[in-house]
Amino acid sequence: MPFKRNTSGGEGGDGYASSGIQWQVLIVFACLGNIAVGQIRYSIPEEMKKGSLIGNVAQDLGLDVKRLRTGRARIVTGEGNQYTELNADKGILVVSERIDREQLCGDTTPCSFSFEIILENPIELHQITVEILDINDHAPVFRKNAMSFEISESATLGSSFGLESADDPDVGVNALQNYVLSQNDNFILKQHLNPDGSKYVEMILQKALDREKHPRLSLKLIAVDGGEPQKSGTASIDVTILDANDNAPIFNQTIYRANVKENAPKGSYIATVNASDADSGSNGIISYSLSNMKGHLVNIFNIDGTTGVISVAGNIDFEKDKRYEMRVQAKDQGGLTGTSKVIIDVLDVNDNVPVINVMSFSSTVTEDSPPGTTIAVINVKDSDSGQNGQVTCSIDKLLPFRIESSLANYYTVITESAFDREVLPEYNITITATDSGSPALSSLTTLCLKVSDVNDNAPVFDRATYSAYVAENNSPGTSIFRVKAIDPDSGQNARISYFLTETRVSEALASSYISIDPSTGVITTMRSFDYEQIKQLSFTVSAQDGGSLPLSSNATVNIFINDQNDNAPQILYPLQTGGSNLAEIVPRSADVGYLVTKVVAVDVDSGQNAWLTYRFQKPTDRALFEVGMQNGEIRTIRQITDKDAVKQKLTVVVEDNGQPSRSATVNLNVAVADSFPEVLSEFTELTPDKEYNDNLTFYLVLALAVVSFLFVTSLVVIISVKIYRWRQSNTYYQSNLPVIPYYPPQYGDTGGAGTLHRVYNYELYKTTDSRKSDYKFPGCGQNVMIVDPSAPGTIRRAENEKNILDEPDSPLEVGYVLILWLSVKMK
Known part of the structure; x- marks a missing residue:
């Protein structure tokens, strides 16, 4: 709605008195798209001082001053940028530079300039027109201060003589208003009006000239304006009277x-x-x-x-x-x-190219911005007229943008499709403005638009399935290999972390076998692997990015355990026991290649580590048997002779093919005989030895049990004695009797060296045949004890201890007797 504001007086103390400066403000709001538009018109006198108030923009537009600050209000286009300044903090428009109406507009009236004020978030455009009112700051000036005429005396009355016009840059009432000719008898002044409103004058001869009376006339031409105060300019006119023309x-x-x-x-x-x-x-x-x-x-x-x-x-x-x-x-x-x-x-003539002014531009757009997002607002002007001033704007059709005309000379750049930063991270948008002249002129400007990343891509492993090999018996913490994933996003959205999914491997979690570095993806072992227990690990590795809504992907990892030769062969047949093996019987009439027996062995390793070979440990020159290297079969390699012993002892070594190889041995007894009694007579001697060994084992176990019992009994006795002595010492203390030092019966006082109170010595004599060995037991030694003679109490106590030990049922003596008895039984 239009309204008018009247103010008076100068601004900023410039000393200029204005008789009623009229301020005209016209505000028009229009809604086109997302842009609000307003128009304001102000009228101010020229020559106002810098900082003088033009108008309160915030009040006249009905805006809050806070809106000007938050919207980053600024002057964006127009020729008035150099003369005005917007104070967004106060919402006022002030003069930023001296304004000379004559320099700005010349004699054009009314004199004004326009510019736009833009606000963002949302975008608002307000056009400001400032009209410059003229003041009488110029006096009329003649281009020539002196004019001369030569006029014939025969000049007819009414002849006109054109005079130089004065020039006054002011307009309106302040412009040139009237001419005055100095008083004379021959000429009068006649004023004429040009179509443009300017005046020119002629000097009219109203009385005949008389050269004889006045051969020369000097006149003054005065030009007067209509300002307050009134100003004038003067030019001299010299008239020379000539003869008749x-x-x-x-x-x-x-x-x-x-x-x-x-x-x-x-x-x-x-x-x-x-x-x-x-x-x-x-x-x-x-x-x-x-x-x-x-x-x-x-x-x-x-x-x-x-x-x-x-x-x-x-x-x-x-x-x-x-x-x-x-x-x-x-x-x-x-x-x-x-x-x-x-x-x-x-x-x-089409001599002005269109001028493109970028009023608002968002240099960054997210890649998930929907189509129809406004990127920039531009203003295009062409100073030419008619067809030469009609401008069209265009954008490269290959780009996902379009340009639309929102207002006269205003265009908006809008997106047409979605973006993908991973395909194209930035766009150079070239806007071309072309007029309709012939030939047409054009100008262009380029906007660099960057597409910011959105976490729309999950990490991708370079392989869907990884395979790796690790030898068994590895050290925990061994690095196996590295998984790698890439994320085409950028920044935090491309920061990848690796972790294991909780899958079970052989009844245990995968994390108990291996671990993965979350930043590098390096997989390391958590324990030592045993090929015989687990041969393969299969688990899933996840890669997750660092986006606010993280994305992830998985890959399968297969780790194969390589076997090492860490197990020796195991003999399955013949069975090995604590005693001698049963003999295999080979008749003397056996042919060459006769199968005696077969050694059966296995190796829990795999591959060449489980390939077994068989051989004899100590082959002789006259070997009667051979063993199959691959099958372990023991066969005769020659005919049996009378010189061959009935009893043959063979040792077979079973060796695997690992590096280094491992082996096991087995002992076999082979009897070469034609009848069983012959074999029995040869191997009968072995039975007593077996019985002897069994008896020896029994007695040793029994002796260990007895000695353990004696140790526990002795320990209980010693503790009892200690308690007894402690009670005796307390008794002495309470009765205030002198304390008699106590010395154990096995040791002497500080004056002597103590030993065991009894010493038992025995000697063992054993022949090559253990069943015929003899044992010799000497008598018990004497008690040895050194005591201090100055301590009679000590002697008495030692004698008491001696009597105790000499009793038949002394625990130590009983222990020695049992040991001697067991030795006799072993004999």
């Missing part, structure tokens, strides 16, 4: 019209004016000149004083001036002049 030049046209293209080169032809003079001689010679030329037009056009040809002398810009109006003067030698008007229309 009674015809003034006359143009053949009252108005000349011509066209010229902007940017026409210097010297380009525009038009030719023509005037004639009825006089003859020097009074009929005419010269042409341009009059009533404003300051900036003096250097644009030129006229040939002799031919009347008007040509281009400077730069013509359609965007500054679309039409030029001037007066051309023809003057004869007698000083008579004639004038005519020349109107020159400027033809527009």
Whole structure:
């Protein structure tokens, strides 16, 4: 809704008094897409000091000052950027640079400039128009301060003489308003109005000149403006009276019209004016000149004083001036002049490229942004007019973007499809603005848009299944191999962690066998493997990224245990016992290759570690048997002779093929005989030995049990004695009797060296035949004890101890007797 605000007075203490500066504010809100639009118009006088208030933008737009700060309000486009400044903290618009209306607009009225203020989040566009009001800061100025005329005394009454016009850059009431001619009797001043509102004057002869009375006249021409206070400019007029020249030049046209293209080169032809003079001689010679030329037009056009040809002398810009109006003067030698008007229309040429201004741009977009997301807002302007100023914007069709026109000269860049950062992490968006001129002009700008990562890719292992080999009996902590996964995402979304899934391997969790480094993926062993217990580990490894919603993938790992030769062969047949093996009987009539027996062995290892070979440990020169290297069969290799012993003892070595190899041995007894009694008589001697060994084992076990019993009994006795002595010492202390030092019966006092109170010695004599061995037992030795003679109590106590030990039922004596008895039984 439009409204008007009236204020008065200057701003910022510049001393300028304004009689009612009118502020006009027009706010229009429109909604197109997501952009809010408003328009405000302010009017301020020129020459205001820097920092002077233009208007309260926040109040006039109905916005909160906080909205200006959070929306990063700023001036984005327009020629007013250098003159105004937005104070977002206070919401006001102030003057940032001195504004000269005449320099900014010349004689164009009204004088104004426009710019846009943009706010973000959401985007709001507000167009500001500032009108510059003129003040009377210029006085009328004549281009020539002195004018001279030569007028014939025969000049007819009513003859006109064109005078130089004054130039006042101000406009309106402050512009040139009137001309005044100094008081005289011959001339009066006549003012004329041009179509554009400017004035020009002529001096009219109202009374005949008399050269004899006044051969020379000096006049003053005063130009006055209408400002407050009023300002004026003065030019002198010198009139020289000549003899009669009674015809003034006359143009053949009252108005000349011509066209010229902007940017026409210097010297380009525009038009030719023509005037004639009825006089003859020097009074009929005419010269042409341009009059009533404003300051900036003096250097644009030129006229040939002799031919009347008007040509281009400077730069013509359609965007500054679309039409030029001037007066051309023809003057004869007698000083008579004639004038005519020349109107020159400027033809527009497409000489301005479109200007692209990026008003808002988001340099980063997430790859999951939906289609239709606004990326940028741009403003495009072309200073040309008509078709030359009509602009179209375009984007490369191969890019997933489109450009739409939201307002006049405003365009938005919008996404058309989803992004994939892993395919293309950034886009260079080139926006081309092309006008409709012939030839067309274009400009372009490039926006670099980066696509930020979203965790939309799970880690991928380089293989779906891994296989590795490790030897058994490995050391715990051995690194086996490394799994590797890659994630095409970036940053934290691509940071991969590895871990094991809880799968069971041989009734145990996989984590009890192996572990994995979560950062490197290196798999190490947790224990030593045994091929005979487990031959293969199969488990699953997961790789998980570090996204806020983590993604993961799995891979299968197979670890094969390689066998090592860590088990020796085991003999299954013949069975090995504590006693001698049964003999295999081979008849003396056995043929060569007779199968005696077969050694059966196994090896729990695998592969070549389980390949077994059989051989005899100590082969002889006259060997009667051989063993099959592969099958373990023992066969005769020759005929049996009478020289061959009946009893044959063979030792077979079973060896595997590992590195290093392991082996086992087995002993076999082979009897070479034709009848069983013969074999029995040969092996009968072995039976007593077996019985003897069995008896020996029994007695040894019994002796160990007895000795253990005696040790426990002795320990109980010693503890009892200790308790007894402790009670005796307490008794002595309580009765205040002198304490008699106690010495154990087995040891002496500090004065002597103690030993066991009894010493038993025995000797063992044994022949080569253990069953005929003899034992010799000498008598018991004497007790040895050294005591201090000065301690009678000690002697008595030692004697008591001796009596105790000499008793038949002394525990130590009983123990020795049992040991001797067992020795006799063993004999």
